[in-house]
Amino acid sequence: MIGKVLGGRYEILSRLGGGGMAVVYRAKDHLLGRVVAVKVLREQDDQDDDFVSRFHREARAVASLSHPNVVNIYDVGQDGDIHYIVMECVHGETLKEYIQRRGPLPPDEAVAIGVQILSALAHAHENGIVHRDIKPQNILIGKHGEVKVTDFGIARAKTANTITHTGSMIGSVHYLSPEQARGGVADEKSDLYSFGVVLYEMLTGQVPFTGDSPISVALKHLQAEFVPPRRLRPEIPQSLENVVRRALAKNPRHRYASAEAMLEDLKTALLPERQNEPVWEPPIDEEDLEETKVLPIVGGVVEAVPTRSDDAPGGSGEGADEADGAARAEAAKGPNRHQRVMRALGWTLAIFIGLVFGLLGFNYAMGLLIVPDVTVPRVEGMHVNLAKKKLEEAGLSADVVPRSSNEVERDVVIRQEPSAGMVVKKGRTVTLYVSQGPEKVEIPDVRGMPRSQAEQLLSAFLSRTVDEEYSDEVPPGHVIRQEPAPGDRVVPQETRVRLVVSKGRETIAMPSLAGLTLAEAEATLQKHNLKLGSVREERSYWPKGTVFRQYPYNAGDNVQPGASVDVWVSGGLKDDAVEVVEEVLVLPEGGKADVTVQVQDARGVPLTVVSRTVSRPETVEVPLILAPHADGVIQVYQNGRLVNRQTVRYRDVIESDKT
CATH class of the missing domain: 3.30.10.20 (Trypsin Inhibitor V; Chain A)
Incomplete structure (x- = not known):
């Protein structure tokens, strides 16, 4: 991977580390010119739809967060078979490495780090995101002490179903909450438990539960009691230990109500007035103490059969008593049986009517409470307005989330959650990720x-x-x-x-002023956006009135516009100078030629004295200035080729003049 460029933009520079599902690299973003971290899905997992889905879910979860203690997500993409996420690159070390290097942290430092972690969790929970894998390996400490929570690789919105995806629990077992250990739902309070383990480790240098296998550690989270931090480090204030105790409560209901509540408690844990507060113990769960209640039996009617006393009127004597008693007993027997039958029928009818009305009421109530199931229609690829309409027809509502996309046209649904075909309750909100066009x-x-x-x-x-x-x-x-x-x-x-x-500073090629009159020299300088400086006159080997020297720039030098040039003008020839005119015969080749005649004499620079087209043989006059130290040389060129060269010697000219 080193040297590979992902998405035509991110050049992989070096490996930073790796986890169970991805490898993290240091990379250079050539578009924005910054160093980033690129998380790449492992090759053995990039063909696993579940892993790929979870990998991209990380980006969607964290991209919604904006907090100084959460690692920023910049980009997510795919390059061929490579799935990657581009994140903020934090220069530093993990909290695990920090603890291993430093040992148990001072209480004030542990609190300072913990406050930043809880602040990140509170922000995530407010946005419906549960981290579900809080551990020191997923917490970065920057070079300047800043804390960043990273690796939301198994993070999930709090509407998720369970903590498992492929039948196995996710998360590091030493930091697993009891509800995660038993395969239950992971929520915000699970993050608080895991953070409690991290705080315990910062304060003591060790985790609360260890074992020979992951299963034994998980069981201890469910059943065992941890060693109180103050027993390992007595200098820890009781108030700070209480924060750990409450975070590590087995029952989620006994933990803090929220990350925000725990954050506020942790911020004040080191105040002098709190350091000697009583040891926190989980309250006794009332549900466990509820006794079985005996419901009273709805009884029948106890009837008292009237009896006759000896003092009762209407008879005398033992025989009469027997006869009268028998008659009255028979008379009394009939009416009592009838009453009992009627009462029984009445009670039966009342119970039946009660049951009928109860059943009707129950069905009515259930009709109000039970929401029918509907199947989510497929709206991906539709215009957002049409997608909303289709969801409304299915009895569902829509929540539109804008997203940039280089592939999907503007106002078209990129993705939907829940996905098409899922059975949900009527009235459920379906999240539509709608394209806003290419990312800016x-x-x-x-x-x-x-x-x-x-x-x-x-x-x-x-x-x-x-x-x-x-x-x-x-x-x-x-x-x-x-x-x-x-x-x-x-x-x-x-x-x-x-x-x-x-192109750098603008420069001008310095023109040659040699041989020009002062007026011609000044005009040439102005033409090239240069200025005439001082003018001096002295005798020379140049004809009178012509420029023979320029300073400080020679011909061909690069000169800044507006520069000033000093010149020297000849006041006449020196005494030892001789001015002659030589005649040179020009014979054009082929009847016509471009002829150039150059001389070099006492003036010290090559001068072109003739430059014209010649169509027939002719003689041209060539002026020369000679001196004791300088003879003259004449060169004739035809169509750029040297055809004649002759030397005129100063001594020969002087001797000729004497004769």
Whole structure:
């Protein structure tokens, strides 16, 4: 992977580390010119739809978070078979490495780190995200002490069903909450338990539960009691130990109500007035103490059969008593049986009517409470308005979440949650991720950069044009300005970028002023945006009134515009100078030729004295100035080829004049 460029943008520089499902690399973002961390799904998992889905779920979960203690997610993508997430690169070490290097942390430092972790969790929980894998390995400590919570690889919205995906529990067993250990639902309070383990480890240098196997550790989370931190480190305030005790409560109901509540408690744990507070113990669960209650039996009616006393009127004597008693007993027997039968029938009818009305009422109530199931229709690829309408027809509502997309047209549904075909309750909200068109990025500021580096950073844009101009401030080959301007948000695939690159300071090739009159020299300087400086006159080997020297720039030198040039004008020939005119015969080849005649004499520079087209043989006059130290040389060129060269000697001319 080292050296590979993902998405035409992220160059892999080195490996940073790896986890169960991904490898993290250090990379260079050539578009924005910054170092990032790139998490790449392991090759053995990139064909597993469950792993790929979980991998991308991480990006969607964390991308919704914006907090200084949460590692930022910049981008998510796929390059061939490689699935990757681009994240903020934090320079530092994990909290696990920090604890291993430092040992147990001082209480104030443990609290300072814990406050930042809880602040990140509180923000995540407020946004419906449960981390579900809080452990020191997933907490980064920057070089300046900043804390960043990372690796939401198994994070999930709190509407998720369970903590398992493939039949196995996810998360490091030493930091697993009891409800996760038994395969239950992981919620915000599970994160608080895991954080309690992290706080315990920061304070004591060890985890609360260890064992020979993951199963034995998980069982201890469910059943065993941990060694109180103060027994290992007596200098820990009781108030701070109480925070750990409450976070590690077996029953989630006994833990803090929220990360925010725990954060507020942790912030005040080191106050002097709290350090000696009573040991926190979990309250006795009332549900476990509830006694079985005996319900009273709804009884029947006890009837008292009236009896006759000896004092009762209407009879006398034993025989009469027997006869009368028998008659009255028979008379009494009939009415009592009838009453009992009627009462029984009444009770039966009342119970039946009660049952009928109870059943009707129950069915009515259940009709109000039970919500029918509906199947989620497929709306991916539809225009958002049509998708909303289709969901409404199915008895569902829509929640639109805008997302940038380079592949899906604007206002078209990219993805839906729950997915098509799932059976949900009527009235359920379906989240629609709707394309806002290609992602816009900020134009990087390439001003002052070398041209090659700037073009590399802008390689993702539609096209680049480069113009050049002179600059007194920007070095040659570096960018002076750019269009669009730095910071403008544009779509790279649709944007043409124009760069203006410096050619350095503007310079002018210094013209030769030799042989010109003063007026001609001044006009030549003005034509080249130069100025005439001082003028001096002295005798020379040049004809009177002509320029024979210029300073400080010689002919051909690069000169800044507006520079001043001093000149020397000849006041006449020196006494030892001789001025002669030589006749040179020119014979054009082929009947016609471009003829140039150059001389070099006491004036010290090559001079062109003839330059014209000649169509027939002719003699041209060539002026020369000779001196004791300088003879004259004449060279004749035809069509650029040297055809004649002759020397005129000063001594020969002097001797000829004497004769």
